[in-house]
Amino acid sequence: MEFRYSKITVKIGSNVLTKPDGTLNVSRIAHLVDQIAFLHKNGVEVILVSSGAVAAGRAVLKPSHKTDAVSKRQLWAALGQVKLIGRYSDFFGEHGLTCAQVLTTKENFSSRGHYLNMKNCMTTLLENRVIPIVNENDTISVTELMFTDNDELSGLIASMVNSEALIILSNVDGVFTAHPENENAELIQKVGINDGEPENAISGNHSEFGRGGMRTKFRIAKKLAKAGIGVYLANGLKENILTKILSSDEISAHTFFEPSDKSSSGIKKWIAYSDGFTKGSVVVNKGAAAALKSEKAVSLLPVGIVTIKNEFKKGDLIRIVEESGDIIGLGKAQYSFDKVEAEKQSVKQKALVHYDYLYIETTTNH
Numbered sequence: 409m410e411f412r413y414s415k416i417t418v419k420i421g422s423n424v425l426t427k428p429d430g431t432l433n434v435s436r437i438a439h440l441v442d443q444i445a446f447l448h449k450n451g452v453e454v455i456l457v458s459s460g461a462v463a464a465g466r467a468v469l470k471p472s473h474k475t476d477a478v479s480k481r482q483l484w485a486a487l488g489q490v491k492l493i494g495r496y497s498d499f500f501g502e503h504g505l506t507c508a509q510v511l512t513t514k515e516n517f518s519s520r521g522h523y524l525n526m527k528n529c530m531t532t533l534l535e536n537r538v539i540p541i542v543n544e545n546d547t548i549s550v551t552e553l554m555f556t557d558n559d560e561l562s563g564l565i566a567s568m569v570n571s572e573a574l575i576i577l578s579n580v581d582g583v584f585t586a587h588p589e590n591e592n593a594e595l596i597q598k599v600g601i602n603d604g605e606p607e608n609a610i611s612g613n614h615s616e617f618g619r620g621g622m623r624t625k626f627r628i629a630k631k632l633a634k635a636g637i638g639v640y641l642a643n644g645l646k647e648n649i650l651t652k653i654l655s656s657d658e659i660s661a662h663t664f665f666e667p668s669d670k671s672s673s674g675i676k677k678w679i680a681y682s683d684g685f686t687k688g689s690v691v692v693n694k695g696a697a698a699a700l701k702s703e704k705a706v707s708l709l710p711v712g713i714v715t716i717k718n719e720f721k722k723g724d725l726i727r728i729v730e731e732s733g734d735i736i737g738l739g740k741a742q743y744s745f746d747k748v749e750a751e752k753q754s755v756k757q758k759a760l761v762h763y764d765y766l767y768i769e770t771t772t773n774h
């Protein structure tokens with residue numbers, strides 16, 4: 409059987425893995441494992457990002473009344489992850505396959521060293537034909553340094569392992585022109601890299617145990633597609649949805665975010681997802697903003713810097729913003745903020761951010 413891709417990341421949301429009463433939907437998990445096992449045996453490398461720990465944990469234990477919300481989430485995640493990974497392990501075992509648990513936190517992506525350690529672990533698992541199952545470590549991630557949800561984590565993982573595509577499974581067929589409950593809502597089948605979010609289409613709600621919502625999915629899918637990785641939003645409750653999307657001669661309902669034909673380097677992908685870890689920021693003038701947003705490969709020279717908004721050291725990730733306050737991009741500083749003025753006077757100015765360590769959020773397409 410011909411498959412569209414040979415390496416994919418699959419993210420399964422809470423509302424696919426759980427029943428309305430919050431307990432794990434074991435038969436659904438089994439069906440998804442059957443599909444992944446079939447793909448794996450036919451040469452498709454699959455990395456799984458699975459929600460469901462918190463949901464599964466709620467069914468295990470009713471916390472004492474004095475347990476606060478954050479502690480409840482930690483308790484349920486710790487209880488539920490065992491249940492969740494145990495089910496996956498048993499079901500993959502029935503196919504003679506081995507899966508492994510990888511728990512991570514957003515902070516692990518802020519340190520290049522941690523990032524590379526995680527990447528090494530993922531590479532080793534895949535080289536040994538083990539199916540990685542990744543989830544956020546909710547026992548630790550309880551504050552603003554949480555991922556918005558596993559949609560964001562799945563984008564980071566897909567970039568990290570250089571997946572050809574990311575498939576995000578939720579309880580709807582994709583992005584609709586209005587909330588799916590609206591009878592006039594229509595499925596958006598394709599989103600180009602220059603398409604914005606459909607006006608007034610996405611409402612902010614998300615599943616009871618989830619965190620993201622469709623807006624997060626849309627934003628992450630666009631960012632990933634820009635980095636050269638195609639993204640499918642599809643319904644994990646539909647039979648054989650994964651094998652249908654992967655099979656070039658099958659039809660399936662989904663929203664596909666077309667990837668850019670220019671894939672970003674590994675370091676640029678890491679920088680792109682590091683917005684939450686920037687230390688400093690600079691304001692650039694109109695000329696520098698236009699140059700940076702053009703399709704040309706340019707570095708940020710000190711001459712284009714109007715203001716140092718937040719101080720930074722050499723090696724820090726910094727935000728680059730226009731005088732309007734709009735973000736242009738992120739980059740790694742080649743020297744600290746207090747050297748910018750001196751560099752401006754130099755005959756041969758050294759770029760504050762070299763192009764190879766620069767990620768531009770918004771480009772002006774000519």
Ligand SMILES: Nc1ncnc2c1ncn2[C@@H]1O[C@H](COP(=O)(O)OP(=O)(O)O)[C@@H](O)[C@H]1O
Pocket residue numbers: 420421422423424559577578579580582583584585586587588609610611612613614615616617618619620621622
């Ligand atoms: N325009 C839209 N198209 C599709 N879904 C939408 C839209 N606007 C809001 N939604 C809601 O987003 C939900 C999916 O997000 P979420 O609950 O976070 O899923 P998951 O738990 O799988 O991450 C859908 O169930 C739907 O109720």
Ligand SMILES: N[C@@H](CCC(=O)OP(=O)(O)O)C(=O)O
Pocket residue numbers: 420421422423458459460461462463543544545546556557558559614615617618619620621
């Ligand atoms: N780590 C959490 C993930 C929560 C989450 O992102 O949920 P969802 O938005 O449904 O994918 C859990 O396992 O419950």
